[in-house]
Amino acid sequence: MKVLVAVKRVVDANVQVRVKADNSGVELANVKMAINPFCEIAIEEAIRLKEAGQASEVIVVSAGDDACQEQLRTALALGADRAIQVATDAELQPLAVAKLLNQIATREEAGLIIMGKQSIDGDNNQTGQMLAALAGMPQGTFASEVKIEGDEVLVTREVDGGLQQVGLKLPAVITTDLRLNEPRYASLPNIMKAKRKPLESVTPDELGVDVAPRLTTVEVNNPPARAAGQMVGSVAELVEKLKTEAGVL
Numbered sequence: 001m002k003v004l005v006a007v008k009r010v011v012d013a014n015v016q017v018r019v020k021a022d023n024s025g026v027e028l029a030n031v032k033m034a035i036n037p038f039c040e041i042a043i044e045e046a047i048r049l050k051e052a053g054q055a056s057e058v059i060v061v062s063a064g065d066d067a068c069q070e071q072l073r074t075a076l077a078l079g080a081d082r083a084i085q086v087a088t089d090a091e092l093q094p095l096a097v098a099k100l101l102n103q104i105a106t107r108e109e110a111g112l113i114i115m116g117k118q119s120i121d122g123d124n125n126q127t128g129q130m131l132a133a134l135a136g137m138p139q140g141t142f143a144s145e146v147k148i149e150g151d152e153v154l155v156t157r158e159v160d161g162g163l164q165q166v167g168l169k170l171p172a173v174i175t176t177d178l179r180l181n182e183p184r185y186a187s188l189p190n191i192m193k194a195k196r197k198p199l200e201s202v203t204p205d206e207l208g209v210d211v212a213p214r215l216t217t218v219e220v221n222n223p224p225a226r227a228a229g230q231m232v233g234s235v236a237e238l239v240e241k242l243k244t245e246a247g248v249l
């Protein structure tokens with residue numbers, strides 16, 4: 001079974017993002033970029049399936065400009081076998097990415113698609129669900145455990161009320177939650193080996209997908225600054241302040 005993993009290049013989680021001076025978006029010039037943390041978890045899960053003999057090949061896919069090849073090489077160093085870049089300079093929205101991934105999944109006859117539950121830049125949490133709908137595949141979102149059993153995958157999902165288990169007929173789409181696994185680091189020899197692993201580029205045109213944005217960003221602003229907190233000496237003082245100053249009691 002081939003496992004396809006969708007990998008997005010995003011601003012590194014440790015970077016304090018800054019809004020551009022013209023409020024058109026977030027400043028990306030000279031900012032450290034990385035694999036979206038939920039996609040790292042997706043890569044790790046796919047590699048574990050391969051190590052357990054349940055996946056024959058792990059293929060990583062990223063859609064974006066040539067810079068995303070850096071993240072694909074990192075995924076190859078972590079243990080993926082092969083990479084595909086869907087090369088485009090266009091601003092990609094979740095529906096466009098889902099259409100591109102659908103084409104790649106069909107072309108590769110993927111048995112399982114693992115992706116992050118959300119990208120930490122747009123916080124969209126949409127692409128996996130859209131892909132499942134387009135591909136007509138069952139979906140297990142927010143996965144905290146994944147087990148392959150015959151022609152099914154059992155997924156434990158993190159939902160509001162606790163944990164939910166679903167059994168999905170393969171091929172299926174899984175999106176990862178934080179507790180699914182702890183991603184490994186790439187070793188130096190594997191970083192060297194990754195340079196020789198195959199990385200193919202295709203364009204949205206070659207896949208027959210129109211990636212033109214459907215949504216317009218009106219303006220991007222910083223959230224309002226939070227007022228400083230206050231230390232109180234006792235519960236009675238806290239209650240008094242909630243009554244008289246905050247007016248919430």
Ligand code: AMP
Pocket residue numbers: 006007008009036038039042061062063064092094097114115116117118119120122123124125126127128
């Ligand atoms: P989102 O719906 O944008 O929150 O993204 C959810 C997941 O979709 C990500 O964690 C990735 O696995 C996948 N994804 C989103 N954008 C891309 C992209 N440009 N290239 C590859 N995968 C992507």
